[in-house]
Amino acid sequence: MAIRTTKKGGARFYVNPATRMMYPGVTSILNMQPKTFLGYWRSKMTAELAVKSFPFLQEMVETAGEEAAVAYLKGAADRYTKARASLGSEAHIIFERIIRGEDVGRQRQDLEPYRVNFLEFMEVVRPELVSAEDIAWSDTHEYAGSYDIIMRVQLSPDAEGHLVPDHVNGKWYLLIGDWKTSKDTYPDVALQMAAYAHADKLIAPNGAERPVPEFDGAAVLHITDTAWAFKPVQADAEVFSYFLALRKMFNWDRTLAKDVIGRPIASGGRTVTGTERRK
Template sequence: MGSVRTIHRGGSRFYIHPDRPEIKHPGVTSVIGMLPKPFLMYWSAKLTAELAVDSLPFVAQMAERDRQGAVDYLKGASRRYTKLRADVGSQAHDLFERMIRGEHVGRVHPDLEPYRAHFADFLEAVNPRLERAEDVAWSDTHAYAGSFDAVLTVWLDADGKPTPDRSGVPHLLMVDWKTSKDTYADVALQMSAYAHADRIIAPDGTAEPMPEFDGAAVLHITPDQWALKPVRIDADVFAFFLALRKTFTWDREVSKAVIGRAIAKSAARLVTGTQRRAM
């Protein structure tokens, strides 16, 4: 079995079957992208307005020379912010993976130092054991795939609190790292999809059945603090993800073939001789 490759089509990521390249499953995050997010419109408008107000002289000078350039500059405010946050998140995720694997990490960029310090504190306070990291969860049953952050064993006491000396009861958890401003409910959809997949595929192409999990957790790290929060991944939550999976098929496939060609329509508009001569 080969490794799993990915491609992007129509703004979505697809995972290619390691042995049958004609099979392409949408990524978990692309499926969750079917959730309506009306708040994004107001957030984007707010960023644009703030940028305009905070840089009035600069925008005015730009508009005098290149009106469309000024429009594009303001219009791209939310896109630039999102890319900046995504870049920081990607670098932090890479840092977390190296640390959870036991790699020594020396000095890092000042922007990443708070994340490094908080993740080190998490490792000391919880003392988890890494089982898997950055492998692909693959569902043949429901036709989706996705890369998860980590599968960890965490030892918990009777109150569900971590015991860093590993004296508590071991729990196998699907774990996700988040560096956003807050933790959002759709992380439960994401992690339930991973946990209910059929198998795990490693980078070398080897596969094994998805294990039974005792639960899931999200490690939320910001420059100011960290918190490990339990996340529901039960059958009820997974059912909502499957509803979005059907919506994805509707949006990308079925909706494009439900309206046929007109079987009757208005007659072509008469073109007069005068109009023809003027053409």
């Protein structure tokens, strides 16, 4: 029976209809990381939009009011994130179709560079598809997530000891992998890969289960509209231990954190009058 997903309290959960188990998704667990930089980034996005659209904002205030203008500015970061996520999802579909052997043809203007760069990656690295977009499932630690790719690549060390493609004498490596279309690659991709690599089993779209193979490593393809880079990722037991700490924080946030503050033992302060409440 196929796994389904559902949203609850802003987090994604994977549900196994056969066992009725519901586990949080890997990405939702990773969101337990502190992201203090987001405050600055959101403020910067809002400020840049205000400067670039100043005449438009003046007109909006005059025609729709200040609240509409404020809402427009407040939504700057969310609109950007949504647009980037949509583009990334479309690019992922193209990558999966290509690595499955399909000829996807020329894409629209904003997606075409991703297709071209992915085809170059395919030519240079020549990955062999093992599976794609199946679900890594852990009953042991109660999480699940959909991985991008499991692949085999043929590599050899260069003069400095770094692995590079070698399609003649290279050793075959089984890798858990991920496609990233973000501005850069970030350390949490290691936590993501470690979670998939240390799951209990893999579940296909039709519900068929199989053991998680023993991987030789993990890698991320960082691909943008201008360049691509195929990078090794540490996804060992040490990295996995940090993912498990976030898994525990997810439980804290959803359960104990809601009950650790009790009712006041005593309280005081100025009483709010009925007239003030009605204002």
